[in-house]
Amino acid sequence: MNLKPCPFCGGDVYLSREKRCYRNGYDHCIICHDCGVCTPDFGASDEAVEVWNQRVLEADHPTPAANEPKGVAGEGGDGTAEKGEAA
Numbered sequence: 823m824n825l826k827p828c829p830f831c832g833g834d835v836y837l838s839r840e841k842r843c844y845r846n847g848y849d850h851c852i853i854c855h856d857c858g859v860c861t862p863d864f865g866a867s868d869e870a871v872e873v874w875n876q877r878v879l880e881a882d883h884p885t886p887a888a889n890e891p892k893g894v895a896g897e898g899g900d901g902t903a904e905k906g907e908a909a
């Protein structure tokens with residue numbers, strides 16, 4: 823079964839058995855190389871792939887996985903944004 827590209831960033835994804843997700847006792851999940859989004863763990867690779875591909879079809883809008891604010895000014899800050907060092 824083929825893995826569809828990441829619905830959030832379009833990057834390549836891979837099947838992982840790193841047990842990095844939150845379901846104990848399962849060790850198959852799909853992870854995006856680029857943005858790091860991943861499925862929960864599943865007991866079988868086919869199941870993880872199936873869920874991933876379904877998720878791709880449903881993803882019409884961003885999810886919290888891609889919701890980290892970057893360079894947003896005006897909220898929670900004091901106007902002294904760090905500039906000039908890191909590119």
Ligand SMILES: [Zn+2]
Nearest residue numbers: 828831854857
């Ligand atoms: Zn991605």
